Amino acid sequence: MLIRPERNLPTTIDELLGPGLSQRLDRLDVMSRKVFAGRLPGERRSKRRGESVEFDDYRDYTPGDDLRRLDWNAFARFDRFFVKLFRAEEDLGLHILLDCSASMLAGGGDAPSKLLFAHRLAMALAYIGLVNQNRVSVATFGHAGADPLRRLAPLRGRRQTVRVAKFLLESLESSEHAAPSPEADQRGRGAFERALRAFGLAREGSGVVILVSDAMVAEGVESGLSYLVGGGGLDASFVQVLAPSEIAPERAAQSGLVGDLRLTDAETGRGVEVTMSGAIIRQYKQRLDAHIERVQRACAARDVGGVSLTLASRRRGYPSTPRWRSSGSPE
Template sequence: MSERLFNEDFFKKLNKINMHINFKLSSGTQGGRKSKAKGVSVEFSDYREYAPGDDFRRIDWNAYGRFDKFFVKVFMEEREGIFNFFIDKSKSMDYGAVNKKDTALKTVVALSYIALNNLDRVNISTMDNGNVESIKSAAGNKAFQRILRELESLEFKGSTDLAKSIKKRPLSPRGVSVIVSDFFNNQGLKDLEDALKYLAFKKQDIILVQILSEEELNPEFNNEITFIDSETNENIKMSLTPNIIKEYKATLKVYKKSIEDLAKKYGGKFISVSSGMEIEEIILGEFNKKRVLY
């Protein structure tokens, strides 16, 4: 899967960028993120007066000479970031000449690679029919190949119930949660807001990644057509006209703006991409525009 989806040049580009995180971590094992916790890493943070039990090796003798008091150096301990990926694997994601599910998997794989390469922890969960299944939590570069194998075997089927699925996933406070979906479901925006409330309660930085096919973004004029809901099998016959297509695009634009507004309400970010875009353009372009990467 890695040879088919990514080339050596792309991985070189990924090595130069990092996931942006909006807070300092106070829990988790040692990693590459700055923590609120004080520790003994190599980056100096501050001084404080010596207290019984402190390590004598951390006494600053220059400060003692100037103030006739013992001061110890305090360093900023580094912690690992925790990135939680939620992949919508409902049937509606299995659509498009350039399939939405392939773009979704490429996006998660790329972001997982970046996180693991920066000593962060990656948790990947898949969602359908209100259920959630988790790929084993992973940290370190060796975990990357296992993530590729797990994602390669995914089947996209069933329906979407984001809130029900996400609420079944226990989350540690402080982390980044990335939801990858087309956000097409019968519950509408209320379902999405319920999911965002849960993630905000768990103190997650929220990133919503919407993936739509070119057929959904720019439907062609094709006279009479039958629309079939891939998740419910309901169908509607309709005669497409330029005016109907124009109205559809306007409605889709409003819907996307509503999702973006919801994301902002809970301190999150919204990124909408076409499955026809190259993965480099998505990761190095659209994510960078939203300051998710730096």
């Protein structure tokens, strides 16, 4: 893969989403393939008041919730805020998991980096969820440090898009300028698995979870996805993001990827000397195809909807269409 820093990182929500995109996103909504326990088939939250008086359950207060739904008797007993839920409501949660490891820096130049694309996708998904009054939470992983996840607590409502944008812009800035570390290999080994395990253990409630990652890990894909969906109650999807130079490295010859080279691991800084030849490139592409198929099988076996996307490039010759879709994912 080729690592090129982005020339101009977005600094506002409008730059992160792109011009005019928010108006188009206003027409979209989050849907689930599953009917979760305790909800009636096909129901969504009504935007009209007073449609149902059948009490169903409590949940913790989320910033942006309607204050009229607070149960003050419960607050007096437990010194915590609880919101009342009613039978005619589907309190759908949208959980977004975003890979920020150094391999996501691949791209740049003619195509956006995987990291930038992933943050833009996360912002668009969060925007759709928030404007439709769904609970939205965002978590990033792959950063330097011991914590497997960096979390933004669940939010609701259009006004909360500013908080999500701030969280994602800070994540993008810190990830874009992260330096390779010799300790990253040991620290990062199994980081994908640990992050999904931490999410699976800590999540509350049912809903839709969307994982955005390049899945460039030697181990932990299968076990990580098992942790993600193991507790049930989630409709999971996996967006695997790949850079054009990862799919067709021979097209990168104009960037100097020919002959005797020293290739450096983006995450650890360790290097290896190679002679780039047609045979080496063919072997690489065979291993990449096998890895993509491995991710596909792991998703299909766990009923995780999935799609692998190659970022568009202005340079001709790069494939830019989805490589696979697992069973249950929308066409």
